[in-house]
Amino acid sequence: TRIDTGVPNFPVRVLRVDPTDANALYAGSGLGLYRSTDGGLSWTKVRNNNVEDIVFVPGSATVYAALIGLGVQKSTDGGATWVDANSGVTVSGMSRMRLAMAPSNSNILYLLTGSNSASRIYRSDNGGGSWTQKNASACEGQCWYNQAIAVHPTNADTVLLGTIRIARSTNAGANFSYLVLGWGSSQKVHQDTHVVRYSQLDPNRMWIGSDGGIWRSDDSAATFRNMNANINITQFYDIAVH
Numbered sequence: 001t002r003i004d005t006g007v008p009n010f011p012v013r014v015l016r017v018d019p020t021d022a023n024a025l026y027a028g029s030g031l032g033l034y035r036s037t038d039g040g041l042s043w044t045k046v047r048n049n050n051v052e053d054i055v056f057v058p059g060s061a062t063v064y065a066a067l068i069g070l071g072v073q074k075s076t077d078g079g080a081t082w083v084d085a086n087s088g089v090t091v092s093g094m095s096r097m098r099l100a101m102a103p104s105n106s107n108i109l110y111l112l113t114g115s116n117s118a119s120r121i122y123r124s125d126n127g128g129g130s131w132t133q134k135n136a137s138a139c140e141g142q143c144w145y146n147q148a149i150a151v152h153p154t155n156a157d158t159v160l161l162g163t164i165r166i167a168r169s170t171n172a173g174a175n176f177s178y179l180v181l182g183w184g185s186s187q188k189v190h191q192d193t194h195v196v197r198y199s200q201l202d203p204n205r206m207w208i209g210s211d212g213g214i215w216r217s218d219d220s221a222a223t224f225r226n227m228n229a230n231i232n233i234t235q236f237y238d239i240a241v242h
Contacts, residue, residue, distance in 0.1 A: 016054045018078050020061045026079060028054050033065055035079045046079055052097040057106045057127075064109065064128060066097035072111060074128050085128035089113075090120070096147040102156035103200060110151060110159060110173060114143035119163065121149075121173040134173035140164040148196045153203050162193030166208055168221065179221040189215045189224050211235055 011029060018024035025036040027043065028051025034043040050068040057063070061078035064085065071086035071094075095115045102108035111122040111131065119139030122131040139146070140163040148162030159169045166189065167176035180189045190212020199205035204220040212235075213228035 013051060014054050016056060016063070018061060018063070019056055019059050021078065024078055026054050026063065026065075028052070028065065033067070033079075047073060047082060053099040055099045055101050055109070057101070058103075060106075062127075064099055064101075066099050066111065068094055068097065071097075072099070072128055072131075085124075086131070087129065088131035088133070089122055090133075095144050098147045098149050100149045100151050100159070102151040103153045103198075105156050108151070108156045110149055112138065112147055112149040112161070114139055114147050116144050119143040119147075121159075121161075123172055135169075135176075138163070138173070138176065140167075140178075142192070146193050148193050148209075150196045150198050150206075153198050153200050155203075160196045160198065160206060162196040162208065162210075164191050164193065165189075166193055166196060166221075180224070 012027050014028040016026045023037060023039040025040050027034045030050045032045045032049060033047035033051045035046045036043045047065065047067060049070050051065060052068060053066040055064045062076045063079055065073045067073060071089050071091040073082045074085040075082045089111065093115050094113045098112040100110045107125060107127045109124045109128060113120045120133055121135040121138045123134050124131045138161060142164055146163040150160045152158035157170060157172045159173050161167045161176055165178050165180050167178045169176045180187055189208055190210045192211035193208060195209030197207040205218050208215045213231060213233060215224045216227050217224045
Protein backbone atom coordinates (compact mmCIF):
# COMPACT_ATOMS: atom_id res chain seq x y z
CA THR A 1 0.00 0.00 0.00
CA ARG A 2 1.37 3.35 -1.00
CA ILE A 3 1.35 5.78 1.92
CA ASP A 4 2.80 8.94 0.36
CA THR A 5 -0.42 10.29 -1.15
CA GLY A 6 -0.11 14.06 -1.35
CA VAL A 7 3.68 14.17 -1.56
CA PRO A 8 4.89 15.16 -5.07
CA ASN A 9 6.91 12.64 -7.04
CA PHE A 10 10.19 14.28 -6.07
CA PRO A 11 13.17 12.86 -4.14
CA VAL A 12 12.63 12.92 -0.36
CA ARG A 13 15.85 13.99 1.36
CA VAL A 14 14.86 13.42 4.96
CA LEU A 15 12.09 11.59 6.84
CA ARG A 16 11.43 11.99 10.57
CA VAL A 17 8.89 10.72 13.12
CA ASP A 18 7.55 12.92 15.94
CA PRO A 19 8.89 11.41 19.22
CA THR A 20 5.56 12.16 20.91
CA ASP A 21 3.30 10.76 18.17
CA ALA A 22 4.22 7.76 16.03
CA ASN A 23 1.58 8.73 13.44
CA ALA A 24 3.10 12.18 12.88
CA LEU A 25 5.64 12.02 10.05
CA TYR A 26 7.68 14.72 8.36
CA ALA A 27 9.08 14.44 4.84
CA GLY A 28 11.48 17.02 3.45
CA SER A 29 12.01 17.32 -0.29
CA GLY A 30 13.17 19.83 -2.85
CA LEU A 31 9.61 21.11 -3.10
CA GLY A 32 8.88 21.69 0.58
CA LEU A 33 8.20 20.22 4.01
CA TYR A 34 5.25 17.82 4.25
CA ARG A 35 3.49 16.64 7.41
CA SER A 36 1.29 13.60 7.99
CA THR A 37 -0.77 13.01 11.12
CA ASP A 38 -2.15 9.61 10.08
CA GLY A 39 0.97 7.51 9.65
CA GLY A 40 1.61 8.65 6.10
CA LEU A 41 -1.83 8.00 4.57
CA SER A 42 -2.21 11.69 3.71
CA TRP A 43 0.16 14.66 3.70
CA THR A 44 -0.06 18.44 3.96
CA LYS A 45 2.61 20.89 2.89
CA VAL A 46 3.56 23.06 5.86
CA ARG A 47 6.59 24.92 4.47
CA ASN A 48 7.84 25.81 1.00
CA ASN A 49 11.43 25.75 -0.25
CA ASN A 50 14.04 23.02 -0.51
CA VAL A 51 14.26 21.08 2.80
CA GLU A 52 17.77 19.86 3.65
CA ASP A 53 17.39 18.49 7.17
CA ILE A 54 14.96 17.95 10.08
CA VAL A 55 15.89 17.43 13.75
CA PHE A 56 13.59 16.72 16.70
CA VAL A 57 14.31 17.37 20.35
CA PRO A 58 14.20 13.86 21.90
CA GLY A 59 10.90 13.12 23.63
CA SER A 60 9.48 16.45 22.50
CA ALA A 61 7.31 17.91 19.74
CA THR A 62 9.90 20.67 19.18
CA VAL A 63 11.42 20.33 15.74
CA TYR A 64 13.98 22.23 13.65
CA ALA A 65 14.12 22.27 9.86
CA ALA A 66 16.81 23.62 7.54
CA LEU A 67 15.41 25.11 4.34
CA ILE A 68 17.30 26.71 1.47
CA GLY A 69 16.41 30.40 1.22
CA LEU A 70 14.71 30.41 4.64
CA GLY A 71 17.45 29.09 6.90
CA VAL A 72 16.58 27.38 10.17
CA GLN A 73 12.90 27.13 11.07
CA LYS A 74 11.61 26.05 14.48
CA SER A 75 8.28 24.60 15.62
CA THR A 76 7.27 23.86 19.20
CA ASP A 77 3.91 22.29 18.32
CA GLY A 78 4.94 19.37 16.15
CA GLY A 79 5.15 21.32 12.90
CA ALA A 80 1.75 23.03 13.02
CA THR A 81 3.33 26.50 13.20
CA TRP A 82 6.87 27.71 12.49
CA VAL A 83 9.11 30.67 13.30
CA ASP A 84 12.49 31.78 12.00
CA ALA A 85 15.48 30.72 14.09
CA ASN A 86 18.23 32.42 12.10
CA SER A 87 19.68 35.10 14.36
CA GLY A 88 23.38 35.30 13.48
CA VAL A 89 23.15 33.03 10.41
CA THR A 90 23.89 34.15 6.85
CA VAL A 91 20.93 32.72 4.94
CA SER A 92 21.65 33.98 1.40
CA GLY A 93 23.90 31.94 -0.85
CA MET A 94 23.26 28.57 0.81
CA SER A 95 22.93 25.53 -1.43
CA ARG A 96 23.32 22.82 1.24
CA MET A 97 22.45 22.72 4.96
CA ARG A 98 22.84 20.16 7.73
CA LEU A 99 21.66 20.27 11.35
CA ALA A 100 23.05 18.36 14.33
CA MET A 101 21.87 18.38 17.94
CA ALA A 102 24.09 17.52 20.91
CA PRO A 103 22.75 14.33 22.55
CA SER A 104 24.03 15.58 25.90
CA ASN A 105 22.21 18.94 25.65
CA SER A 106 19.30 19.50 23.26
CA ASN A 107 19.77 23.29 23.48
CA ILE A 108 23.11 22.97 21.66
CA LEU A 109 22.76 22.76 17.89
CA TYR A 110 25.21 22.93 15.01
CA LEU A 111 24.41 24.18 11.52
CA LEU A 112 26.65 23.28 8.58
CA THR A 113 26.01 25.37 5.48
CA GLY A 114 27.62 25.01 2.08
CA SER A 115 27.77 26.53 -1.38
CA ASN A 116 29.90 25.99 -4.47
CA SER A 117 32.84 27.79 -2.93
CA ALA A 118 32.48 27.92 0.84
CA SER A 119 31.13 26.23 3.94
CA ARG A 120 30.34 27.60 7.40
CA ILE A 121 29.62 26.09 10.80
CA TYR A 122 27.36 27.84 13.31
CA ARG A 123 26.54 26.86 16.88
CA SER A 124 23.54 27.72 19.03
CA ASP A 125 23.58 27.26 22.81
CA ASN A 126 19.97 28.34 23.35
CA GLY A 127 17.83 26.12 21.18
CA GLY A 128 18.17 28.17 18.01
CA GLY A 129 17.50 31.51 19.70
CA SER A 130 20.82 32.80 18.37
CA TRP A 131 23.82 31.42 16.49
CA THR A 132 27.55 32.08 16.54
CA GLN A 133 29.73 31.39 13.52
CA LYS A 134 32.49 28.99 14.58
CA ASN A 135 34.16 28.33 11.24
CA ALA A 136 34.05 30.11 7.87
CA SER A 137 35.96 27.49 5.85
CA ALA A 138 34.82 24.08 7.07
CA CYS A 139 34.58 22.42 3.66
CA GLU A 140 37.51 20.60 2.10
CA GLY A 141 35.83 20.82 -1.31
CA GLN A 142 32.63 19.95 -3.20
CA CYS A 143 30.64 21.89 -0.63
CA TRP A 144 27.52 21.57 -2.80
CA TYR A 145 27.83 17.75 -2.69
CA ASN A 146 29.46 16.61 0.58
CA GLN A 147 27.80 17.81 3.78
CA ALA A 148 27.54 15.80 7.01
CA ILE A 149 27.90 16.65 10.69
CA ALA A 150 27.37 14.88 14.03
CA VAL A 151 27.95 15.72 17.71
CA HIS A 152 29.69 13.46 20.23
CA PRO A 153 27.18 11.71 22.54
CA THR A 154 28.66 13.09 25.79
CA ASN A 155 30.88 16.04 24.78
CA ALA A 156 28.99 18.83 23.00
CA ASP A 157 32.27 20.48 21.91
CA THR A 158 33.43 17.46 19.90
CA VAL A 159 32.05 17.46 16.36
CA LEU A 160 32.45 14.99 13.50
CA LEU A 161 32.47 16.56 10.04
CA GLY A 162 32.14 14.97 6.63
CA THR A 163 32.99 16.80 3.41
CA ILE A 164 35.36 15.10 0.96
CA ARG A 165 37.14 13.40 3.88
CA ILE A 166 36.13 13.08 7.52
CA ALA A 167 37.45 15.41 10.19
CA ARG A 168 36.95 16.06 13.89
CA SER A 169 36.86 19.17 16.05
CA THR A 170 37.31 19.23 19.82
CA ASN A 171 36.65 22.96 20.19
CA ALA A 172 33.07 23.33 18.94
CA GLY A 173 33.97 23.49 15.26
CA ALA A 174 36.59 26.22 15.37
CA ASN A 175 39.35 23.87 14.16
CA PHE A 176 39.30 20.42 12.55
CA SER A 177 41.80 17.60 12.15
CA TYR A 178 41.37 15.10 9.32
CA LEU A 179 40.94 11.51 10.51
CA VAL A 180 42.12 9.85 7.30
CA LEU A 181 45.09 10.66 5.07
CA GLY A 182 45.89 10.00 1.45
CA TRP A 183 43.68 9.71 -1.60
CA GLY A 184 42.40 7.02 -3.92
CA SER A 185 43.47 3.45 -3.11
CA SER A 186 45.80 4.66 -0.32
CA GLN A 187 42.90 6.03 1.70
CA LYS A 188 41.45 3.73 4.35
CA VAL A 189 37.97 5.31 4.17
CA HIS A 190 36.57 6.25 0.79
CA GLN A 191 36.21 9.96 0.22
CA ASP A 192 33.06 12.00 -0.70
CA THR A 193 31.35 11.69 2.68
CA HIS A 194 27.56 11.94 3.01
CA VAL A 195 26.79 10.52 6.48
CA VAL A 196 28.62 10.59 9.82
CA ARG A 197 27.13 9.01 12.95
CA TYR A 198 28.23 8.54 16.55
CA SER A 199 27.00 5.59 18.57
CA GLN A 200 24.80 6.78 21.42
CA LEU A 201 25.94 3.85 23.59
CA ASP A 202 29.69 3.85 22.90
CA PRO A 203 31.37 7.25 22.40
CA ASN A 204 34.36 5.57 20.73
CA ARG A 205 32.24 4.08 17.95
CA MET A 206 31.30 5.92 14.76
CA TRP A 207 30.04 5.15 11.27
CA ILE A 208 30.98 6.82 8.00
CA GLY A 209 28.88 6.62 4.82
CA SER A 210 30.44 7.78 1.55
CA ASP A 211 30.47 7.23 -2.20
CA GLY A 212 32.42 4.04 -1.44
CA GLY A 213 30.05 2.52 1.12
CA ILE A 214 30.13 2.18 4.92
CA TRP A 215 33.00 2.16 7.45
CA ARG A 216 33.01 1.80 11.22
CA SER A 217 35.52 2.71 13.91
CA ASP A 218 35.43 1.29 17.41
CA ASP A 219 38.46 3.17 18.73
CA SER A 220 37.59 6.83 18.17
CA ALA A 221 38.91 6.90 14.57
CA ALA A 222 42.33 5.35 15.31
CA THR A 223 41.38 2.54 12.89
CA PHE A 224 38.44 1.86 10.57
CA ARG A 225 36.74 -1.35 9.49
CA ASN A 226 35.32 -1.77 5.98
CA MET A 227 31.66 -2.84 6.36
CA ASN A 228 30.96 -3.47 2.67
CA ALA A 229 31.72 -7.19 2.38
CA ASN A 230 28.14 -8.40 1.85
CA ILE A 231 26.50 -5.20 0.62
CA ASN A 232 25.60 -5.43 -3.04
CA ILE A 233 26.26 -1.83 -4.06
CA THR A 234 28.17 -0.45 -7.02
CA GLN A 235 28.67 3.09 -8.26
CA PHE A 236 29.00 3.33 -12.03
CA TYR A 237 31.11 6.20 -13.33
CA ASP A 238 30.97 5.67 -17.08
CA ILE A 239 29.84 3.41 -19.91
CA ALA A 240 31.08 3.00 -23.51
CA VAL A 241 29.46 1.45 -26.56
CA HIS A 242 31.33 0.25 -29.66
